[in-house]
Amino acid sequence: MFKKSILLIFSVVVLILGGCGASESSSGGDSSKSDPSKEDKKLLSDEEFEKMFSEPKKYKGSGVDFYARVFIEPERDSDGTYLQAFANNHDERNVVIMSEDPSLEIASEDIIHVKGVIKDTFEGENAFGGQVTAPAILAETVEVSDYQTAFAPAKETIELNEEQNQHGYILEVQKVELADQETRVYVKVSNEMDAKINFYSFDAKLTADGKQLEEEMNYxxxxQEVQSDILPGVESEGIIVFPAIPEEMTEFTLYFEGSSENWELTLEPFVFDVVLP
Structure with a gap:
């Protein structure tokens, strides 16, 4: 039997998914080693997946394909790995997930891509006395993903790969990604000077149609962030986030500022014009 842990929910989920009896029993299945790939399942659409949270039992046996953020350190035993996560990065979309892989390398705060089957509804208490109601999902696959792939996919990617060099202070804009939620600018700063240089992302600007957009932190x-202090011979790269731009926009300009501890040098703003295809 799976040992008790700080979250009682996991030991209960083992019973739910294994068909060994719980407050909510599973339908069919001859053992906890059921093969979800052999079940006759219909893959839920995005709209159906959202509706499912209000009545999970109605969707038992349905296939799911979604992204989620793990918010509790996973638990493991010889039968598998047990996860609790927020589907679609939404804190009202709590899901309980079992993978039959005990060695699954997943940690708290990981963003994951899950494919599997809805087995039942979990209803119970966690170790703190809070009520938990969540879909119980038996996973076919669980893979680590990232925020931009899972929750803010790019609608358009502009491969710029343009660099400007001022006295050995080199700033390159590698690419720009346009998403519904944000605009991502991939930047690399290289120091080929003999002195330390500085770069501050909050000085970056995006201008278009007479409007100026500032950096918008997405904590x-x-x-990854470009380091603010960069020593000689060092390069640093990261992503600078701006608000999403209107779909009808066809071009915009990026402004970046930098400085050097060699006060005899003057650095002008780095300016890049971006034309959308």
Missing amino acids: DAGY
Whole structure:
């Protein structure tokens, strides 16, 4: 029997998915080693998946394909790995997931891509006395993903790969990704000077149609950031996020500023014109 842990929910889920009896029993199945790929399942559409949270039992046996963020450290035993996550990065879309892989390398805060089958509804208490109601899902596959793939996919990608060099301070805009939620600019700064250089992403600007957009921090995404202090011979790269731009926009301009600790040098703003295909 799976040992008790800080979240009682996981030990209960083993019973639900294994058909060994729980507050909500599973339908059919001859063992906890059921093969979801052999079940006659209909894959839920995005709209049906959202509706499913209000009445999970109605969708038992249905296939699901979704992204989620793990919010509790996974539990494991010899039968598998047990996860609790927020589907679609929404804290009201709690799901309980079992993978039959005990060695699954997933950690709390990981963003995952899950394909599987809805087995039942879990209803119970966690170790803190809180009520938990969530779809119980038996996973076919669980893979680690990233924020931009899962929750803010690019509608358009502009491969710019353009660099500007001022006295050995090199700034390259690698690409720009346009998503419904945000605009992502991939930047690399290289220091070929003899002195330390500085780069501050909050000085970056995006201008178009007479409007100026500032950097918009997305702490939830955990994007890599360009370092602010860069020593000689070092390069640093990261993602700068701006608000989403209107679909009808055909071009815009990016402005970046940098400085050097060699005060004899003057650096002008780095300016890049981006034309959408």
